[in-house]
Amino acid sequence: MDRNQLKKWFQNPVKMAHKYSLHVVYFCTGCGIIEIPPSITARWDAERFGIIPVATPRQASLFIIAGYVSLKTLRSIIRTYEQMPEPKFTVSLGSCPINGGMYYDSYNTIKHLEKYIPVDGMIAGCMPRPEAIFVGVTHLWTLIDKDMADGYKRYRSNYSAYRANQEKILGKLEWPPLFPIHGEE
Amino acid sequence: MHIIELIFSPLLALLIGVFFLGLARKVMARIQWRYGPPVTQPLIDIIRLLSQKSASHGVAFNIGLVMSLAGSLVITLFLPFGKIAPMSNSGGMLVILYLMLIGPLGMAISSGESANPNASIGISRKLLLAMGYELPFLLVVLALMTAYNTTSITEIVSLQRDTGWSMFTFPLVLSGIAYLLILPAMLGVRPFEVVNAPQEISSGPLVEYGGPYLALATLQHALAFFIGISLFVNLMWGGAANPVIFFLKMLVVFFLGIFVNAVFPRLRIDQAIRYLWRWPSLIAFAGLILVCVTGS
Numbered sequence: 001m002d003r004n005q006l007k008k009w010f011q012n013p014v015k016m017a018h019k020y021s022l023h024v025v026y027f028c029t030g031c032g033i034i035e036i037p038p039s040i041t042a043r044w045d046a047e048r049f050g051i052i053p054v055a056t057p058r059q060a061s062l063f064i065i066a067g068y069v070s071l072k073t074l075r076s077i078i079r080t081y082e083q084m085p086e087p088k089f090t091v092s093l094g095s096c097p098i099n100g101g102m103y104y105d106s107y108n109t110i111k112h113l114e115k116y117i118p119v120d121g122m123i124a125g126c127m128p129r130p131e132a133i134f135v136g137v138t139h140l141w142t143l144i145d146k147d148m149a150d151g152y153k154r155y156r157s158n159y160s161a162y163r164a165n166q167e168k169i170l171g172k173l174e175w176p177p178l179f180p181i182h183g184e185e
Numbered sequence: 186m187h188i189i190e191l192i193f194s195p196l197l198a199l200l201i202g203v204f205f206l207g208l209a210r211k212v213m214a215r216i217q218w219r220y221g222p223p224v225t226q227p228l229i230d231i232i233r234l235l236s237q238k239s240a241s242h243g244v245a246f247n248i249g250l251v252m253s254l255a256g257s258l259v260i261t262l263f264l265p266f267g268k269i270a271p272m273s274n275s276g277g278m279l280v281i282l283y284l285m286l287i288g289p290l291g292m293a294i295s296s297g298e299s300a301n302p303n304a305s306i307g308i309s310r311k312l313l314l315a316m317g318y319e320l321p322f323l324l325v326v327l328a329l330m331t332a333y334n335t336t337s338i339t340e341i342v343s344l345q346r347d348t349g350w351s352m353f354t355f356p357l358v359l360s361g362i363a364y365l366l367i368l369p370a371m372l373g374v375r376p377f378e379v380v381n382a383p384q385e386i387s388s389g390p391l392v393e394y395g396g397p398y399l400a401l402a403t404l405q406h407a408l409a410f411f412i413g414i415s416l417f418v419n420l421m422w423g424g425a426a427n428p429v430i431f432f433l434k435m436l437v438v439f440f441l442g443i444f445v446n447a448v449f450p451r452l453r454i455d456q457a458i459r460y461l462w463r464w465p466s467l468i469a470f471a472g473l474i475l476v477c478v479t480g481s
Contacts, residue, residue, distance in 0.1 A: 003223070017232035045219040047210070050226055055387040058239065058395030085239040085395040 001049075001138075018061065018087060019141050020050045025060040025084070027077060030067015032093040032127050039130040051137065057083040062140075065119075067127075068096035070109050071170065074116060078166060081117045082178045086152045089144070091121045091136055098122050115165045118151030190271040191262065197269070198261035198415075201432070202407030203227050205414075209443055216447040227407070231400045239396025245298040250401050253291025257408035260284045264415050265339055267428030277337040278326060281416070288409055289315055292390055292402070299393035307389025310454050311380045317461035318370040321363050324469035328360040328476045329420055342424035350423040356479045359472030361421050366465040368438075370457065372413045374446035379454045414438045 002008055003020050026036050040046045040053055054060050057080045065077060081090065092113055095101035100111035113119055120143060123136040143149035155162060159179040167173055207224040214221025223229075241247055262272040263281050289311055296304040329351065330336050333344050345351050352361030370377040381389045394402050418424060418434045425431035452460070 013232055014236040017229050017236065021226070021229045021233040023230075042217055042219050045214070045221075047214060047222050048220040050222055050229060055383040056392045056395075058393055059388070059391070059399055061233065061237070085237040087237065 001141075015144065019144050022049075022051045022062040022089070022137070022140075023054045023060045024051060024062045024064055025057050025080060026053055027063065027065045027073070027080065029073045030065070030069070030094065030096065032066030035093070035127050035130055035133065036064070036066060039133050044130045044134065046134070046137075049137065057081075058085065060084050061088055063088065063090045064093055064133075065090065065097055065113065066093045068094070068101065068103050068109050069113055074110055074166075075170060078117060079175065081155075082175075087149075088152050089120045089140060089149050090117060090151055091123065091140060092119050093123050093128060093133065093136075095124055095126045098124060101126060110169065116162065116169070118154045118162075120149045120151045187271060190269055194266060194269050194271055195258045195261045197266065198258075198264075198408060198411045199404060201435070202409075202411035203231070203404070205410050205439055206403070206407050208439070209446075212440070212443050213447055216444075227403065231403060234395075234400035234403070235397050237396035239394075239398060241398070242299040242393055246295050246398075249291045249293070249295025249298065250398060250405075251291075253288050253295065254401055254405045254408070256284055256287025256291060257405055257412060259287075260412050261408065261415075263338070264412065265342055265419060265424060266415065267425050267431040269428055270339055274337070274339060277335075277339075278330065278341075279336055281338065282323075282326065285412070286315075288405065292405070296390035296393065301392045303386045303388075303392045304390050306386050307380055307392070310386075311390065313454055313458060314370060314373075314377060314379060314461075317458045318367045318465075320462060321367050321465040321469040322371070324466065324473050325360045325364045325367075326420070328357065328469070328473040331473070331480060332357055332476045338419055342419055345423040346426070350421065352421040356476045357472065359468050359475055361472075363465045363469035363472060364417060364421055366468070367461060368413070368417055369442060369445050370461055372410060372442050374442050376445065376449040376452050377457050378446075378451050379457055382451060414442070 003016075009016050026033060028036075038044055040051075046052070051062075057063075061084070063081055063084060069077060081088070092098065096103055096109065097113035097119070100106070100109065103109040104111065110116065121136055121140050123132050125132055128136075140149060156179055159177070160181045163173075163177055163181060204224065206227040207222075210226060211221045211224055260281060263276055263284070264270075293308045293312065296308055329341060332351070333341050335341060335344075341351075348354050351357045352364075369375070373380060381391060386392070391399065391402055414435045417438055418431065422434050422438070425434060
């Protein structure tokens with residue numbers, strides 16, 4: 001943790017501020033959300049690293065998807081992700097967004113979240129303990145440090161592929177494309 | 186020298202306001218037995234927010250935000266901070282009373298443009314709450330002006346230097362108590378945190394603010410915090426001749442507000458209005474009558 005190294009602050013204040021001021025939208029439909037209250041309250045206290053929950057995607061910079069994603073919530077996840085201001089980071093929690101987890105044969109949940117929105121980090125487990133969330137956040141810091149947490153850039157450059165995947169599973173989307181789609185004609 | 190003060194005092198107000206925001210988070214964390222973020226955390230947040238890109242929601246969205254921030258910055262020129270009082274000789278209390286409305290009004294215009302239902306609920310709550318605390322506040326200010334026979338805030342401060350803090354001098358005791366009772370509502374801390382309730386209405390008027398817009402809104406919030414505390418210290422706790430002493434007095438008031446914030450749950454807006462228009466208003470009215478009867 002290099003929050004107290006003034007030299008780094010003067011070299012690149014923006015990157016350091018992105019690391020130590022992660023405002024989080026927790027997507028609370030999966031079972032993983034039960035691990036979030038201990039991590040933000042007195043027991044593990046995420047606020048000491050500047051991580052606080054916010055109520056709207058406009059104010060957020062980190063998007064934590066806690067648990068399985070059904071088709072209905074995928075729609076809201078995409079809309080929430082697109083409303084967040086760039087730079088934005090996504091972390092998924094639990095096995096289900098990685099490969100379907102215990103819902104691997106369900107007709108109504110998606111199996112690979114990273115097909116539909118870019119995911120910067122995945123915390124495996126069913127469910128991961130709050131400590132695992134902190135380990136995930138420290139990994140995210142490393143990624144931000146090395147400019148490897150570039151999910152939002154991938155979303156911009158590969159938007160037509162992401163949009164095609166979204167339309168394939170959700171049918172016709174009722175909102176306009178966020179970025180211009182290439183190769184439509 | 187005057188020009189330096191004109192530039193310096195809004196910057197000082199911003200600095201102290203942001204410091205108070207950070208200290209509030211730290212103190213709240215310590216009360217809840219957490220370690221808490223560093224005191225510089227709001228500054229880190231502001232740097233991040235300024236570097237993000239976000240959507241604007243129209244011309245009135247931008248203008249209202251700037252208007253609100255500018256209105257709050259102008260008030261800091263009229264409020265004496267110890268000896269630093271660049272424009273407090275002109276205007277006095279009446280100008281401050283007018284300008285205090287610009288902050289909420291600008292935010293109302295701005296977040297009204299964002300066309301989010303949560304923002305509309307937040308604005309209506311904000312204006313209702315303002316209506317709730319303005320009545321006792323005006324009664325308190327009227328009592329002060331009658332007692333000291335002046336509308337100038339510097340004169341009120343300098344008169345208190347001879348007579349002692351107005352909160353503890355005889356005819357103004359009731360007004361002081363009333364002001365202390367409405368102070369949490371004016372600062373917008375927890376029993377009256379109905380406007381920005383994140384759990385109920387998704388942080389109210391700020392629901393569509395992101396990136397640099399949220400940074401400006403945070404600065405405005407910091408300034409509003411500063412103005413509320415500074416006005417109380419000037420009017421009731423005798424101001425100070427020395428900026429350091431003034432800052433210490435502000436810190437004491439700030440801690441009182443944070444302790445109230447830490448232990449009380451949030452009221453509903455109708456409960457808040459009922460409270461504000463009953464006890465503080467009655468006490469303030471009694472204080473005004475007391476001042477008029479016992480006055481020279």
